Amino acid sequence: MTVKKLDVNGFFAKREWGDSEFIAPCIYHAYTADQVDGTETSAETKKASPASRKLSLIFIGVPVSPGHSRLIWTFPRNFGVWIDKIVPRWFFHIGQNLILDSDLYLLHVQERKIENIGGSKNWQNACFVPTKSDALVVGFRRWLNKYSDGEVDWRGKFSGALLPSPPRERLLERYWSHVVNCxxxxxxxxxxxxxxxxxxxxxxxxxxxxxxxxxxxxxxxxxxxxxxxxxxxxxxxxxxxxxxxxxxxxxxxxxxxx
CATH class of the missing domain: 1.10.287 (Helix Hairpins)
Structure with a gap:
């Protein structure tokens, strides 16, 4: 992963299987190159095979209070859609929620470590990001520091300070955070x-x-x-x-x- 362009509107990044972009302030969009049977296609191939395979991953993470965000995501694609008509959506959510819960816990720990070392502007003192797969994390942190002063502007509604960590059972609670809304x-x-x-x-x-x-x-x-x-x-x-x-x-x- 490499960040090619970063400005006030977000940034664009290249990856091996496609491209991705951060659309400021809270949208992440990753998408594949045009594919047919998993192989990138040329302009001639596209004309010969208009049904090229495409898929995207769209995350919208909206901050609602310090330490809390509302996550809206979708996984649009133009192939294999028949399975969604057979298998109920909640069945897919079993595995997806497991991944999201794991990420949620790690981010919860990370943001408190960042707060302890002086806030987002000093995030590199709390996080070790040595690989190319960390490029988008670095890109987002660069954008946040450059165009948002390293923090969310709560406009006086919140002080920005994080609340004490709740018990693990409440932090990873799934019913009120997802089930009741799905x-x-x-x-x-x-x-x-x-x-x-x-x-x-x-x-x-x-x-x-x-x-x-x-x-x-x-x-x-x-x-x-x-x-x-x-x-x-x-x-x-x-x-x-x-x-x-x-x-x-x-x-x-x-x-x-x-």
Whole structure:
């Protein structure tokens, strides 16, 4: 990655698989070169194959208060869109949220280290960015220092000081930061919660039927089958409760092993 142009409007950068740009003050846009089957195309190839593959990654990070931003992102492309009509969106969010949560935690730690060494103008004393893949980070910090005096202009609404770090469970909390605002995840959360309750009711109901039915009125095979189904339903409800908490509420992990 190399930053080719930087001015008050942001900067433009080149990378091996395409280009990217920071559009001041809060939009990042990365996009591929025209491709067909993963290969860059010439002007002649484009004419011969108008359906060249293109994809973009667009991030809009809007500061809302010191230490907090609203993230809006999209991943537009002109190929493989059929999968979005088959697989529900919340299923893709499982992996995407894991990445975002990991980045969120690292950025949370980083911004406090930067504050401790005197603010964004001295950020290089807190961060080690030796590789070409760090070029965009350096580019953004250069832009922030040159055109924004190294900080967000809160216009008197906030002092700019960061609040103390909250407990890890609250920092990586996912329900109020994403699920409640995402139609797909919110619908899945409600549906899976309802399924958990149904499994528990079925489990209790089956045990109740076995207990209330006289021994001679039900064969041993049927009784064993119903008890087994009750156990399976109960175990499934417990696994589902763990899945719901991990995916839609709080997923802790060791960043050193991620």
């Amino acid at each position: 139609k797909s995840c919110n619908t899945a959360h409600k549906g899976l919660n309802a399924l958990e309750i149904i499994l528990q009711v079925v489990s209790v109901g089956l045990i109740g039927i076995v207990a209330a039915t006289k021994q001679y009125a039900m064969s041993m095979v049927a009784r064993t089958t119903m008890v087994s189904m009750a156990i399976i339903c109960f175990a499934a409800s417990k696994w589902l409760a763990h899945f719901i908490k991990k995916i839609f509420h709080y997923h802790d992990y060791n960043h050193a092993l991620s």
